[in-house]
Every structure is written in structure tokens, then in C-alpha cells.
Amino acid sequence: MRIFGIDPGSRRTGYGCIDTDGSRCRLVVCGAVTVSTRIPFSERLAGIYDELVSLLATHRPECVAIEDVFFARNAKSSLRLGHARGVAMLAASKAGLTVSEYAPTEIKLAVVGYGRAEKQQVQQMVALLLRLDTPPTPHDASDALAIALCHAHTAAGPAATRPAVHQTAVRSWRQYRPGSGS
Amino acid sequence: MRIFGIDPGSRRTGYGCIDTDGSRCRLVVCGAVTVSTRIPFSERLAGIYDELVSLLATHRPECVAIEDVFFARNAKSSLRLGHARGVAMLAASKAGLTVSEYAPTEIKLAVVGYGRAEKQQVQQMVALLLRLDTPPTPHDASDALAIALCHAHTAAGPAATRPAVHQTAVRSWRQYRPGSGS
Numbered sequence: 001m002r003i004f005g006i007d008p009g010s011r012r013t014g015y016g017c018i019d020t021d022g023s024r025c026r027l028v029v030c031g032a033v034t035v036s037t038r039i040p041f042s043e044r045l046a047g048i049y050d051e052l053v054s055l056l057a058t059h060r061p062e063c064v065a066i067e068d069v070f071f072a073r074n075a076k077s078s079l080r081l082g083h084a085r086g087v088a089m090l091a092a093s094k095a096g097l098t099v100s101e102y103a104p105t106e107i108k109l110a111v112v113g114y115g116r117a118e119k120q121q122v123q124q125m126v127a128l129l130l131r132l133d134t135p136p137t138p139h140d141a142s143d144a145l146a147i148a149l150c151h152a153h154t155a156a157g158p159a160a161t162r163p164a165v166h167q168t169a170v171r172s173w174r175q176y177r178p179g180s181g182s
Numbered sequence: 183m184r185i186f187g188i189d190p191g192s193r194r195t196g197y198g199c200i201d202t203d204g205s206r207c208r209l210v211v212c213g214a215v216t217v218s219t220r221i222p223f224s225e226r227l228a229g230i231y232d233e234l235v236s237l238l239a240t241h242r243p244e245c246v247a248i249e250d251v252f253f254a255r256n257a258k259s260s261l262r263l264g265h266a267r268g269v270a271m272l273a274a275s276k277a278g279l280t281v282s283e284y285a286p287t288e289i290k291l292a293v294v295g296y297g298r299a300e301k302q303q304v305q306q307m308v309a310l311l312l313r314l315d316t317p318p319t320p321h322d323a324s325d326a327l328a329i330a331l332c333h334a335h336t337a338a339g340p341a342a343t344r345p346a347v348h349q350t351a352v353r354s355w356r357q358y359r360p361g362s363g364s
């Protein structure tokens with residue numbers, strides 16, 4: 001299964017694409033879409049959208065995983081983040097892909113095994129799980145890969161390599177599948 | 183000048199299109215894009231986006247005006263609103279249109295003459311300014327027309343019929359024009 005993880009942001013949107021056979025994962029591509037803050041905000045959103053549409057068409061994942069953020073620092077930050085997240089979800093929807101959302105604690109739990117893990121620990125585990133010498137940079141790319149890995153562990157079912165983590169993470173995952181009415 | 187106002191929401195997005203000659207305004211079309219809450223959220227965003235793209239192509243406005251919301255009820259509401267607002271701004275950007283943003287107080291000030299006006303007063307003034315018997319329904323359509331009227335009054339310059347209001351409102355308006363670097 002090919003999974004495309006997205007870590008949206010209004011300045012930089014991380015992405016990470018992995019292949020998984022249900023037990024091991026392999027890096028396909030990762031990076032970040034950086035948009036200039038000197039262009040109008042609507043143009044920035046178009047930049048993020050166009051790049052994600054292009055990446056999804058190039059790498060043809062079977063599903064998209066995205067972080068489910070309930071509480072950003074404040075309402076204004078939430079609103080800005082929501083814009084980027086909205087166009088990212090639209091890009092996935094336009095590519096006919098299901099979007100799975102995971103809370104930050106679920107991602108940390110699935111990748112590190114501890115829901116309150118530090119960012120750096122998550123990045124180290126991303127490198128370890130994908131057999132990379134160092135965590136991919138920028139950190140938004142690592143974060144996006146962590147989201148994809150979380151989906152790989154969660155969607156892989158009981159055969160996953162980290163069953164205890166899987167059982168905890170799957171309880172609250174929410175999958176949006178077109179036509180499922182969920 | 184033809185102005186397309188958008189009042190975004192994740193359940194219902196109001197829109198209102200007006201023509202203005204700098205002093206009088208005329209209703210072109212208004213309504214609301216309602217998306218079922220029973221379909222996945224990414225599909226809902228696609229529904230809003232597709233409908234706005236279609237409306238902008240049909241009515242060919244020269245600019246888009248949208249409410250600038252800094253503080254929704256809470257961070258979660260802000261995030262949801264941000265998604266809808268993001269795809270609305272993307273639709274405008276894809277149509278090559280500038281997006282002007284107005285704070286709720288600016289809209290009330292420009293339409294009613296009082297920044298803390300009640301919602302109902304705004305709707306009554308929308309009907310009055312557009313020479314309609316009653317405020318258009320649903321209220322999201324009226325709200326979108328208020329945003330378009332605010333832009334008409336603000337962008338019309340000193341010749342506008344409500345100069346005092348214009349002078350106050352123009353102080354803090356922010357126009358996003360492609361390539362202006364603002």
C-alpha cells in the first residue's frame with residue numbers, strides 16, 4: 001500500500017510518501033511545499049494546492065493521511081492552519097483518495113510508542129523505521145512521514161509489527177472514505 | 183464593477199453577487215452552497231469548491247470579497263471555518279480574482295453605519311440598499327451580500343454615497359492583489 005502523509009501549514013506544508021507491505025515501510029519521496037509569505041494569501045493557498053495535486057498525480061498513493069489538529073495555539077493560528085489543511089484535503093479529494101485523520105498523540109503513540117513523545121524522538125523513529133541515516137529535513141517532511149507511518153501501523157491490522165501501539169491508536173482513528181457516510 | 187461576496191462556512195457557504203456603478207448597487211444573484219454533513223469532510227470541501235468555481239465562471243465578477251474572521255468561538259470552530267474559507271479563497275485565486283478581506287465590524291460599519299450592529303439590522307440594510315422587499319434568505323446569502331456591499335462602499339472611493347463610513351472602513355481594509363506583494 002502506498003500512503004501519502006501531509007503535515008499542512010500556511011507557510012510550509014510537509015509531505016511524505018511511503019510504501020508498506022504490512023510489516024516494513026519504505027520511503028518513496030518526502031519534502032515540503034514552501035510558499036513565499038510575500039505573495040497574497042489566496043495565491044499561497046493555490047501554490048500549496050497545485051503542488052499537492054501534482055505530487056499526488058506523480059506518486060499515485062492509495063490513500064492520504066493528515067494530522068487532525070483540534071487545538072492550535074489560538075483561534076487565529078487555527079484559522080490559518082485550517083486554510084492550508086482545507087486545500088490539502090481538497091487536493092486529496094480531487095484525486096479520489098480517502099483521507100484518514102490522526103490526532104498528534106495517536107501519531108506519536110504509533111511511531112514512538114508514547115503519546116507525549118518529543119518532536120525529536122518522533123523524527124529519530126521515522127529515520128529508524130525507514131532505515132535512513134538521519135531524519136529527513138525539513139522537519140515538516142519528517143512529520144508528514146510520521147503521519148504516513150501512523151496510518152501504515154493503524155491500517156495494517158493485527159499483523160502490524162507494533163500490535164500494542166496499534167490497538168491503542170485504532171480506537172479513536174477516524175477514516176473519511178467517500179460514500180461511507182462516516 | 184461586479185463584486186462577489188462570500189460568507190464561508192463548513193456546513194453552509196453564503197454567496198452574493200452585486201453590480202455597482204459607484205453609487206448604486208444591484209443584486210445579480212445570491213444563495214448558499216449547502217453541503218450534507220453526512221458525507222466525508224474532504225468531499226464537503228470539494229462540494230463547496232466546485233460550486234464556487236462554477237458560480238464564478240457563470241457570473242464573472244471582477245473581484246471577490248470575504249469576511250476576515252480573526253476569532254471564531256474557539257480554536258476548533260476556527261479550524262473548521264478555516265477549511266471552508268481556504269477552499270473559497272482558492273476558488274477565487276483559480277479564477278484569477280483579487281480577494282479583499284473585511285473584518286465583521288468593517289462590514290457592519292459600511293452597511294449599517296455602526297460597527298456593533300445586530301445581524302438583523304445588517305440584513306434589513308442589505309434589503310434596503312439593494313431595493314428588495316425582504317432580506318434574501320438564507321441569512322448566509324444576506325451576509326455574503328453585506329460583504330459585497332462593504333467592498334462596493336470601500337472600493338468606490340470618495341464618490342461613495344456613505345463617505346464617513348468609507349473613510350473609517352478603508353483605514354484597515356486589506357486587499358490581496360496578485361503580484362502586489364501586500
